[in-house]
Amino acid sequence: MHLYQDQELKIYNSLNGKKEVFTPLNEGHIGMYVCGPTVYSNVHLGNCRTFMSFDMIFRYFRHLGYKVRYVRNITDAGHLVDDAEDGEDKIAKKARLEKLEPMEVVQRYTVDFHTILQKFNFLPPSIEPTATGHIIEQIEIIKDILEKGYAYEINDSVYFDVSKFNEDHEYGKLSGRKLEDMIANTRELTAQDEKKSPQDFALWKKAEPQHIMRWPSPWGDGFPGWHLECTAMSTKYLGETFDIHGGGMDLKFPHHECEIAQAEACNGHSPVNYWMHANMLTLNGKKMAKSTGNSILPGEIFSGNNALLSKAFSPSVVRFFMLQAHYTSILDLSNDALLASEKGFNRLMDGLKILKNLDTAKSSDFDVPAWKKKCYEAMNDDFNTPILIAQLFEAVKHINAIKEGRENISLEDKNELQTTMNAFVFDVLGLEDKNDNEGDTDTLSSVVELLIQLRKEARDNKDFATSDKIRDQLAAVGIQLKDGKEGTTFSVS
Numbered sequence: 058m059h060l061y062q063d064q065e066l067k068i069y070n071s072l073n074g075k076k077e078v079f080t081p082l083n084e085g086h087i088g089m090y091v092c093g094p095t096v097y098s099n100v101h102l103g104n105c106r107t108f109m110s111f112d113m114i115f116r117y118f119r120h121l122g123y124k125v126r127y128v129r130n131i132t133d134a135g136h137l138v139d140d141a142e143d144g145e146d147k148i149a150k151k152a153r154l155e156k157l158e159p160m161e162v163v164q165r166y167t168v169d170f171h172t173i174l175q176k177f178n179f180l181p182p183s184i185e186p187t188a189t190g191h192i193i194e195q196i197e198i199i200k201d202i203l204e205k206g207y208a209y210e211i212n213d214s215v216y217f218d219v220s221k222f223n224e225d226h227e228y229g230k231l232s233g234r235k236l237e238d239m240i241a242n243t244r245e246l247t248a249q250d251e252k253k254s255p256q257d258f259a260l261w262k263k264a265e266p267q268h269i270m271r272w273p274s275p276w277g278d279g280f281p282g283w284h285l286e287c288t289a290m291s292t293k294y295l296g297e298t299f300d301i302h303g304g305g306m307d308l309k310f311p312h313h314e315c316e317i318a319q320a321e322a323c324n325g326h327s328p329v330n331y332w333m334h335a336n337m338l339t340l341n342g343k344k345m346a347k348s349t350g351n352s353i354l355p356g357e358i359f360s361g362n363n364a365l366l367s368k369a370f371s372p373s374v375v376r377f378f379m380l381q382a383h384y385t386s387i388l389d390l391s392n393d394a395l396l397a398s399e400k401g402f403n404r405l406m407d408g409l410k411i412l413k414n415l416d417t418a419k420s421s422d423f424d425v426p427a428w429k430k431k432c433y434e435a436m437n438d439d440f441n442t443p444i445l446i447a448q449l450f451e452a453v454k455h456i457n458a459i460k461e462g463r464e465n466i467s468l469e470d471k472n473e474l475q476t477t478m479n480a481f482v483f484d485v486l487g488l489e490d491k492n493d494n495e496g497d498t499d500t501l502s503s504v505v506e507l508l509i510q511l512r513k514e515a516r517d518n519k520d521f522a523t524s525d526k527i528r529d530q531l532a533a534v535g536i537q538l539k540d541g542k543e544g545t546t547f548s549v550s
């Protein structure tokens with residue numbers, strides 16, 4: 058017996074704008090694809106919010122007992138600057154500017170991406186495929202689309218023929234656009250444009266001689282269009298039809314629309330049953346943009362090293378802050394909002410600690426089974442984490458009342474409450490109790506204080522070689538000593 062057999066889960070499907078009861082293609086199994094990052098710069102906090110939403114969704118499915126194959130790709134080629142058809146490959150551009158091999162750029166920012174996600178306590182996806190690792194699969198799809206008549210080759214590039222596709226399919230159904238309106242609202246093609254229509258998109262682009270990222274193909278040396286990789290990798294690992302496709306709201310058009318068109322052109326049917334889109338993160342009420350200074354990197358929040366912040370915030374506090382909003386709502390980040398979340402997070406963690414040591418009575422004043430039902434109802438209603446969190450605080454209120462002797466709880470209810478709280482707080486929301494590390498911090502402090510003492514004794518004995526050695530070796534592991542009037546203090550970087 059799995060938990061999911063008892064629960065009716067509803068998902069907001071972006072494809073039709075309706076909340077629908079979720080039924081997977083294969084009972085007990087879920088295939089989920091989420092568009093991953095383009096690894097040409099440090100991961101954006103807004104992207105972290107998207108991936109965090111799907112991490113929470115992945116965690117809840119697992120909690121319910123589903124076997125989930127979660128595929129999240131890495132875009133390491135083919136994504137052009139400004140999402141344009143004629144721009145430069147984002148990774149190739151960065152490589153040229155920084156005089157690096159494109160794969161050095163990819164490696165550097167893939168490592169950054171994984172490091173930040175690990176700090177946020179993300180579960181790794183089941184498969185994390187790369188675009189460059191699936192060039193052959195992408196070429197096969199282009200051949201198939203050409204054969205079916207929905208693409209054309211011109212000057213060694215291949216484009217998807219949107220008008221042709223729209224004759225017997227519906228282009229624009231995900232984003233609610235009509236092809237006629239799109240045509241009416243776009244500029245005329247210029248003489249340099251080789252596409253038949255501005256709506257057509259590249260499946261394969263010919264590589265100019267200076268282009269460093271290139272692969273041989275039936276149409277000559279080139280590289281795949283950005284939309285193609287997700288169709289290739291989702292089909293390969295999840296099949297022609299799979300349960301869930303997710304991504305940021307900004308990917309709905311054109312990226313996801315093009316994915317649908319490519320897959321339908323190949324297979325004649327829709328690739329995805331449930332489309333899910335996570336909303337964006339703003340900063341102090343405005344869109345985040347490096348150019349205006351209204352921007353913050355995840356690492357800057359953890360260190361407090363940004364003029365917009367009064368202090369550092371732990372990854373769990375940021376995670377808690379993000380999950381306090383529903384994934385389909387716009388969320389605004391500010392110093393005040395983080396301070397408020399930190400307070401709430403600490404209250405929740407304190408509640409869990411108090412719960413462990415609560416005395417029990419013969420009967421309960423807190424209806425734990427009814428409360429537990431409400432927690433599941435919140436999550437089953439399109440993963441409503443803000444309501445779940447409100448329920449967790451409702452429990453904390455009772456926990457405090459029981460501690461103060463104003464209410465009672467039975468042993469059975471206490472155990473049930475503890476199991477449920479732990480499951481939602483740690484397994485589903487993925488929060489970590491930072492105070493769990495307090496022991497480590499205490500130990501570190503004692504060890505460093507001991508070394509400071511030994512260094513002082515060395516200096517008193519004019520053994521400067523030893524005192525410098527202690528200082529330098531501590532610095533090498535990220536511990537800085539600072540000598541002042543009051544003695545020596547240390548900081549950890």
Ligand SMILES: [Zn+2]
Nearest residue numbers: 092093287312
């Ligand atoms: Zn994608």
